[in-house]
Amino acid sequence: QKEVEQNSGPLSVPEGAIASLNCTYSDRGSQSFFWYRQYSGKSPELIMFIYSNGDKEDGRFTAQLNKASQYVSLLIRDSQPSDSATYLCAVISNFGNEKLTFGTGTRLTIIP
């Protein structure tokens, strides 16, 4: 079982709609959860991070964490063509270090 799992996609969403990206993790003791966006040929760009159960909103982005279900999601409202990218979910399992374990990423395409 992979430590962090994401659907590889591609996920196609019409412009203006809500894009929903999902991630599950295996280590129940995981502490911090990150969403990165990566355009082709570029490095990962931090979108959101969350460490408490519930929702965290930042502009058009909302991260949702459910530790009981070991599930974290990212919602993108009012999707724009510029949101087309690969979205990487990453998890830190232990306090005291900054080791990120990544999922394989979900490729998102926003259709104009």
Next chain:
Amino acid sequence: KAGVTQTPRYLIKTRGQQVTLSCSPISGHRSVSWYQQTPGQGLQFLFEYFSETQRNKGNFPGRFSGRQFSNSRSEMNVSTLELGDSALYLCASSSGTSRNTIYFGEGSWLTVV
């Protein structure tokens, strides 16, 4: 506020050679981590340095090594390069304390021929 700076951005090396990559973290950040990204394996953790000490290490052979200086700048070295070492090498910067943001540099693209 300056971001994470990695040098060189692109390089081509021959099998058997060695390479050194450099990373300057965000000012005030004390933790630097290194990752390798390939199409087949995705993003994999190499090692993390905090206050000049290696705090965590991934599952890479001993050919991969790193260090951190007193100003938090870090270098990683790969010796006896193999074709499979061709990858994007990413440096991540954070404060090093729990529950903080982690930012990546633009990366160093290494091609081994």
